[in-house]
Amino acid sequence: MTTATQHAYDSYEALVEDYFEKGWTDGLPIMPPTPEKVTAFLERAGLSGDEVLGTVPTREVTCTAEQAAANAVMAGCLPEYFPAVVAAVRAHLSPKGNCHSTTGTLSGAAQVVIINGPIRNELGVASGAGCFGPGFRPNATIGRALRLVIRNVCRGIPGFLDRASYSTPARYSFCFGENEEASDWEPLHVQRGLAPEQSAVTVHSLMKMVEATDFTSRTAEGVCDTLVSNIRANGIAGDSWLGEDGNVVIVIGHEHHRFFIEEGWSKSDIQQHLWPRLNAPATSAADRMARIGKPEGILIVAAGGAGMGASWLLLPHLALAITEPIV
Amino acid sequence: MELEWAGVPSIAIVHEEMRGSAQAIARVSGCADYEFLTVNYPWVPIAIWSKEECLELAEIMAPKVLAALTGQN
Numbered sequence: 001m002t003t004a005t006q007h008a009y010d011s012y013e014a015l016v017e018d019y020f021e022k023g024w025t026d027g028l029p030i031m032p033p034t035p036e037k038v039t040a041f042l043e044r045a046g047l048s049g050d051e052v053l054g055t056v057p058t059r060e061v062t063c064t065a066e067q068a069a070a071n072a073v074m075a076g077c078l079p080e081y082f083p084a085v086v087a088a089v090r091a092h093l094s095p096k097g098n099c100h101s102t103t104g105t106l107s108g109a110a111q112v113v114i115i116n117g118p119i120r121n122e123l124g125v126a127s128g129a130g131c132f133g134p135g136f137r138p139n140a141t142i143g144r145a146l147r148l149v150i151r152n153v154c155r156g157i158p159g160f161l162d163r164a165s166y167s168t169p170a171r172y173s174f175c176f177g178e179n180e181e182a183s184d185w186e187p188l189h190v191q192r193g194l195a196p197e198q199s200a201v202t203v204h205s206l207m208k209m210v211e212a213t214d215f216t217s218r219t220a221e222g223v224c225d226t227l228v229s230n231i232r233a234n235g236i237a238g239d240s241w242l243g244e245d246g247n248v249v250i251v252i253g254h255e256h257h258r259f260f261i262e263e264g265w266s267k268s269d270i271q272q273h274l275w276p277r278l279n280a281p282a283t284s285a286a287d288r289m290a291r292i293g294k295p296e297g298i299l300i301v302a303a304g305g306a307g308m309g310a311s312w313l314l315l316p317h318l319a320l321a322i323t324e325p326i327v
Numbered sequence: 328m329e330l331e332w333a334g335v336p337s338i339a340i341v342h343e344e345m346r347g348s349a350q351a352i353a354r355v356s357g358c359a360d361y362e363f364l365t366v367n368y369p370w371v372p373i374a375i376w377s378k379e380e381c382l383e384l385a386e387i388m389a390p391k392v393l394a395a396l397t398g399q400n
Contacts, residue, residue, distance in 0.1 A: 215371070215373060215374040215375045216374070216375045218369075218371075255371055255372070255373075255374075258368070306344040306372065307342075307344050307345070307372045307373055308373055309371060309373055309374055
């Protein structure tokens with residue numbers, strides 16, 4: 001049963017145009033959040049509409065399950081995606097997810113949703129070739145649902161509380177899965193304390209994406225050198241409020257992953273190898289300290305397709321990466 | 328394929344990771360059965376290969392190219 005105000009329209013086109021007019025979309029058409037669909041989404045997640053998923057105290061915002069469901073419908077989600085959306089909203093709205101800062105910042109930080117566990121394959125979340133881009137409904141709509149919640153519930157509207165100088169296309173949607181089947185690497189959510197059979201999302205606040213290309217290395221250590229030099233070219237300042245728990249996400253591409261597997265490197269081996277090198281003192285403006293408090297703060301994720309000798313560095317904005325189980 | 332159409336015996340060599348796109352190009356070009364040779368690991372698909380890697384690969388591929396062009400494969 002929905003408690004939201006209901007509007008009647010003569011046609012789908014009239015509804016979409018009115019939503020554009022009212023500023024309820026990200027600039028793209030939406031699906032109508034009918035009471036029936038919103039109820040179906042809530043039932044799928046086993047939630048009542050008034051359950052609170054999180055708050056943004058600085059904005060006087062409380063996000064309920066019903067609001068999240070309406071935005072998930074609008075984003076084009078299927079009902080079975082909604083538990084993942086709920087987890088993403090909860091993660092983003094946790095205190096150290098720092099919604100107010102990461103969605104209001106001049107830098108235009110984006111929110112990355114990384115999906116782990118069995119739900120990836122159940123929903124068809126892309127984790128291989130093309131997984132950062134268009135063409136995959138779960139990736140496109142789960143990430144978009146979080147962004148619509150940020151806009152329509154958390155008031156992250158450009159020119160209002162969203163003060164980004166440029167913003168980024170990653171703010172339409174940025175969601176992908178970890179390719180857990182690529183190797184015996186411990187999946188991200190297991191590294192963060194959850195059981196392998198538990199599905200989960202990790203929401204990471206993204207300041208900047210850097211492609212770390214390396215077509216010449218043929219060893220794990222050589223790839224690590226490339227990762228370090230690319231991260232240190234940007235630097236990571238760290239933040240006293242976040243303390244020692246800050247993160248950087250490194251998405252290891254297929255061709256680089258191959259070298260780690262051949263040489264028997266685990267994720268932990270990579271973390272231990274990278275950590276002192278990232279935290280070493282700066283030597284120049286182009287070689288800066290990347291301040292990560294602990295090796296475990298370096299989050300290693302396997303994803304992407306074959307071909308390019310590249311990994312991606314998801315450099316953080318002022319928030320922790322938050323892992324939340326999908327229930 | 329264009330060389331073949333121009334009457335020049337030819338064979339394409341692609342990396343195994345590009346097999347799918349090579350097959351797609353062949354299909355949209357009306358030559359779904361077009362044959363090509365593949366290179367696989369340890370030769371990385373997009374990489375700066377050393378001279379030694381190139382020579383080693385050439386020694387492996389040359390007989391295959393010859394066999395394909397002379398119909399002996």
